[in-house]
Amino acid sequence: MKGLVYRGPGKKALEDLPHPRIEAATDAIVKITKTTICGSDLHILKGDVPTVMPGTVLGHEGVGIIDEVGEGVQSFKKGDRVLISCISSCGKCDFCRRGMYSHCAHAGWMLGHTIHGTQAEYVRIPFAETSLHRIPEGMDEEALVMLSDILPTGYECGVLNGKVTPGCSVAIVGAGPVGLAALLTAQFYSPAEIIMIDLDDNRLDVAKTFGATKVVNSGNGNAVDAVKAITGGMGVDVAIEAVGIPATFVLCQDIVAAGGTIANVGVHGTKADIHLDRLWAHNITITTRLVDTVTTPMLMKTVQSKKLNPSQLITHRFKLADMMNAYDTFQRAASTNALKVIIES
Numbered sequence: 180m181k182g183l184v185y186r187g188p189g190k191k192a193l194e195d196l197p198h199p200r201i202e203a204a205t206d207a208i209v210k211i212t213k214t215t216i217c218g219s220d221l222h223i224l225k226g227d228v229p230t231v232m233p234g235t236v237l238g239h240e241g242v243g244i245i246d247e248v249g250e251g252v253q254s255f256k257k258g259d260r261v262l263i264s265c266i267s268s269c270g271k272c273d274f275c276r277r278g279m280y281s282h283c284a285h286a287g288w289m290l291g292h293t294i295h296g297t298q299a300e301y302v303r304i305p306f307a308e309t310s311l312h313r314i315p316e317g318m319d320e321e322a323l324v325m326l327s328d329i330l331p332t333g334y335e336c337g338v339l340n341g342k343v344t345p346g347c348s349v350a351i352v353g354a355g356p357v358g359l360a361a362l363l364t365a366q367f368y369s370p371a372e373i374i375m376i377d378l379d380d381n382r383l384d385v386a387k388t389f390g391a392t393k394v395v396n397s398g399n400g401n402a403v404d405a406v407k408a409i410t411g412g413m414g415v416d417v418a419i420e421a422v423g424i425p426a427t428f429v430l431c432q433d434i435v436a437a438g439g440t441i442a443n444v445g446v447h448g449t450k451a452d453i454h455l456d457r458l459w460a461h462n463i464t465i466t467t468r469l470v471d472t473v474t475t476p477m478l479m480k481t482v483q484s485k486k487l488n489p490s491q492l493i494t495h496r497f498k499l500a501d502m503m504n505a506y507d508t509f510q511r512a513a514s515t516n517a518l519k520v521i522i523e524s
């Protein structure tokens with residue numbers, strides 16, 4: 180079978196690989212029908228994630244059809260259509276029992292990280308019973324690819340941790356796929372104001388069509404003043420950080436209102452300052468989270484009932500054979516206007 184293999188920093192290749200095999204009774208083999216590329220795959224390719232060994236197939240998102248199940252798998256059989264969660268979970272350890280699947284003692288983020296991932300014709304899914312979701316009849320499977328990672332990430336780490344409530348004001352720093360996913364799911368709660376902040380005018384234009392009430396290009400350094408002007412000098416109740424650099428984390432501290440929450444979503448590769456000298460009396464909360472994908476079944480229902488339309492995030496489509504081109508398009512998002520690309524087997 181073909182798969183996209185990480186070959187060390189800056190190197191990747193579409194290669195012929197052996198067909199994955201059942202290794203544990205709880206495994207399933209899934210034939211991938213649609214997958215996508217994540218910003219995290221680009222981080223891996225830059226060499227930012229040293230836990231990924233050269234030779235690993237990348238990808239932690241996708242939908243497919245069950246090809247084979249281990250003898251311990253009872254909920255799925257060959258031919259079932261499934262959504263793959265980016266987080267694998269045993270469902271039984273202390274962390275899983277608390278709904279913190281991302282910290283599962285036996286799994287967690289494995290796909291395209293510590294084991295072969297989904298950017299291939301077939302993938303082995305550990306703990307299949309608790310790491311796959313059955314796709315109901317008639318669902319838009321392309322839209323569901325967005326539920327493997329980015330929608331639960333924006334919702335759990337941004338909206339839920341940020342405690343978005345009716346009538347509140349929200350600022351989302353970073354209008355990439357994850358920030359836009361937070362924008363879409365924040366609207367479940369009818370906030371009064373959702374201010375989207377980015378450097379890329381195209382992404383801000385997209386944000387407007389996704390429901391942002393205001394957009395701010397922070398390139399001129401006036402983002403704090405702009406947010407203060409929009410909020411009558413108060414700042415926002417919820418500041419969601421969806422970039423992952425020190426400057427945007429500090430921006431969140433500058434725009435959060437007294438009593439507000441900073442929900443960090445971004446993956447930070449360097450240390451970032453917390454200005455307690457200014458914030459100690461500000462009654463704020465700062466949260467962090469690795470996506471647990473505990474809300475995926477709920478999000479699936481909102482897609483099924485058309486309350487949520489994640490297919491809006493899809494800008495390009497490719498065949499697996501054209502994977503190198505798909506990466507190139509995704510990597511050059513500023514000029515290609517790519518958000519999420521779908522890759523079909």
Ligand SMILES: NC(=O)c1ccc[n+]([C@@H]2O[C@H](COP(=O)([O-])OP(=O)(O)OC[C@H]3O[C@@H](n4cnc5c(N)ncnc54)[C@H](O)[C@@H]3O)[C@@H](O)[C@H]2O)c1
Pocket residue numbers: 217218219328332336352353354355356357358376377378379382397421422423424426427443444445446447468469470
């Ligand atoms: N916590 C989790 O579990 C989890 C899961 C998935 C992704 N993430 C992280 O979420 C973050 C966002 O992911 P993404 O795929 O949307 O990334 P992305 O790179 O596509 O988007 C980031 C956006 O931030 C904007 N940006 C960059 N610098 C900026 C600045 N100084 N001010 C304002 N905007 C700026 C970019 O223009 C871009 O639109 C990443 O750090 C990613 O690693 C976290």
Ligand SMILES: [Zn+2]
Pocket residue numbers: 217218219220239265328329
């Ligand atoms: Zn991802």
Ligand SMILES: [Zn+2]
Pocket residue numbers: 268269270271272273274275282283284285286
């Ligand atoms: Zn577990």
